Amino acid sequence: MVTFIPEDVSSRLISHDAAFEPVRRALVAAASEGARVFPAVIASASDPRDRFSIKSGSTAELAGLKVGAFWHDNPARGLPRHNSTILLIDQDCGRIGAVVEAAAANAYRTAAADAVAAAALARPDSETLAIFGAGNQALYEVGALARILPLRRLHVVARERGKAEGFAARLAEQGVTLDVRVSGPEEACRAADVIVTATPSQAPLFSAEWVRPGTHVAGMGSDGRGKQELPVALFERARLFCDLPAQSIEIGEFQHVRARIEGGALTLTAIGAVLEGREPGRTSPDEITVFDSSGIALQDFYLGQFLLEAARAAGDT
Numbered sequence: 001m002v003t004f005i006p007e008d009v010s011s012r013l014i015s016h017d018a019a020f021e022p023v024r025r026a027l028v029a030a031a032s033e034g035a036r037v038f039p040a041v042i043a044s045a046s047d048p049r050d051r052f053s054i055k056s057g058s059t060a061e062l063a064g065l066k067v068g069a070f071w072h073d074n075p076a077r078g079l080p081r082h083n084s085t086i087l088l089i090d091q092d093c094g095r096i097g098a099v100v101e102a103a104a105a106n107a108y109r110t111a112a113a114d115a116v117a118a119a120a121l122a123r124p125d126s127e128t129l130a131i132f133g134a135g136n137q138a139l140y141e142v143g144a145l146a147r148i149l150p151l152r153r154l155h156v157v158a159r160e161r162g163k164a165e166g167f168a169a170r171l172a173e174q175g176v177t178l179d180v181r182v183s184g185p186e187e188a189c190r191a192a193d194v195i196v197t198a199t200p201s202q203a204p205l206f207s208a209e210w211v212r213p214g215t216h217v218a219g220m221g222s223d224g225r226g227k228q229e230l231p232v233a234l235f236e237r238a239r240l241f242c243d244l245p246a247q248s249i250e251i252g253e254f255q256h257v258r259a260r261i262e263g264g265a266l267t268l269t270a271i272g273a274v275l276e277g278r279e280p281g282r283t284s285p286d287e288i289t290v291f292d293s294s295g296i297a298l299q300d301f302y303l304g305q306f307l308l309e310a311a312r313a314a315g316d317t
Contacts, residue, residue, distance in 0.1 A: 003098040005311050011104035013310045014303075016111065016144045022302040023112035024275060030244050030298050031272025035059045037244055037296050040251060042224050047072075053223075055297035064088040066300035068106065082106070082136070086304035100304045107137055109303045110295060111144035113243060114196060114218050117271050117291040119148045120281045121241060122216035126193035127152045130183070132205045132229065133198040133221070134158035134167050139174070141196050141220060146176045154178040155188035157205070186210050197221055197229035208233035213286040219253040223294050230290065232256055238288035240268045241281075244296050252294030 029035045037057040044051050049072045056065035069083040084106035090097035126149045131138050134156055145151060158164040161182060168180035189195055189210035195217045197205055208231040211217065217238070219229045230253050242248035245268045249258040260266045271291060273279040282289055311317045
C-alpha cells in the first residue's frame with residue numbers, strides 16, 4: 001500500500017532544524033561507496049515555459065526519484081510556481097512505497113545543503129552575509145545560515161529593488177532579525193564574510209577581485225546546462241567543494257571549468273568527504289572556499305524518509 005504525505009502535512013512538519021540532519025546524512029552518503037546518483041533529466045512541458053526535472057538515485061537504505069516542476073502561470077491560479085514530489089521505492093518489491101508532496105520542504109532542503117556546507121567551510125565568526133537574489137529561495141538560504149552562523153548584517157543584491165527592500169520584513173516573518181541593506185554587487189561582496197547566490201543567472205553576478213580573503217562562497221542556483229552565477233576567475237584563488245562532483249561538472253557551477261577539473265588543474269572535493277573527515281575543509285582563516293550545490297536526489301530521499309517517519313509519529317498517515 002502506498003503511503004501519501006500531502007503538502008499541507010509535509011509543510012507543517014518541516015523546518016530549518018528538521019531539514020539539516022537528513023541533508024547532512026545525504027551529502028555524506030553521496031560521497032560514500034555504494035551510493036548512486038543518476039544523470040538528471042531536465043525537460044519542458046507542452047508549454048516550453050513550463051519545466052520539470054527528474055532526479056533519481058539509490059543508497060543501501062533508500063531508492064527513488066524526485067520530480068521538480070516550475071509552472072509559470074501558477075500564481076494566477078493561486079498556486080506556487082515551484083512544486084516537488086518525492087517518490088520512495090519499496091526495495092523489497094519495486095513498487096512505490098511512499099509519495100511525499102514537498103514543495104515547501106524542497107526550499108528547506110536546498111537551504112539546508114547551504115547550511116551544512118557553511119558549517120564545515122565558513123569561518124565560525126562570520127557576521128556579514130551577501131545574498132544575490134531576493135526571491136523565495138533566497139529567503140530560505142538566509143534563514144538556514146542565520147541558524148548556524150553568528151550573522152548580524154545582510155546585504156541584499158537584486159534586480160528588482162522593491163523585492164530587495166521588502167526582504168527584511170519577509171525575514172522577520174520567519175523570525176530572523178538582521179541589519180539589512182540593499183546593496184550593489186561590489187559593495188556587498190567587499191563587505192561579506194559569506195556570499196550566497198540564489199538566482200537563475202546564466203552569467204557571473206560579481207567579479208572575483210571583489211571577494212575578500214577568508215570568504216565562503218556558495219552557488220545555489222546552477223542546476224542546468226548554461227547556468228552560471230560565479231566568476232571562473234574566483235576558482236583560481238579558492239578551494240572548491242560541491243555536493244556531487246560528477247553532477248557539478250555536468251549541470252552545476254563547475255561545468256564551466258570541467259576540462260580543467262578532469263585534467264587535474266583544479267581540484268574539486270565532495271562536501272560529504274569533508275563531513276566524514278576524509279578530506280580537509282577550511283585550513284586557514286584567509287582561505288576562500290567555494291561550494292556548488294546542484295541539488296542531488298539523495299537529499300530528497302533522506303528528507304522524504306524523515307517526513308514519512310514524522311508524519312507517522314504525528315498520526316498523519
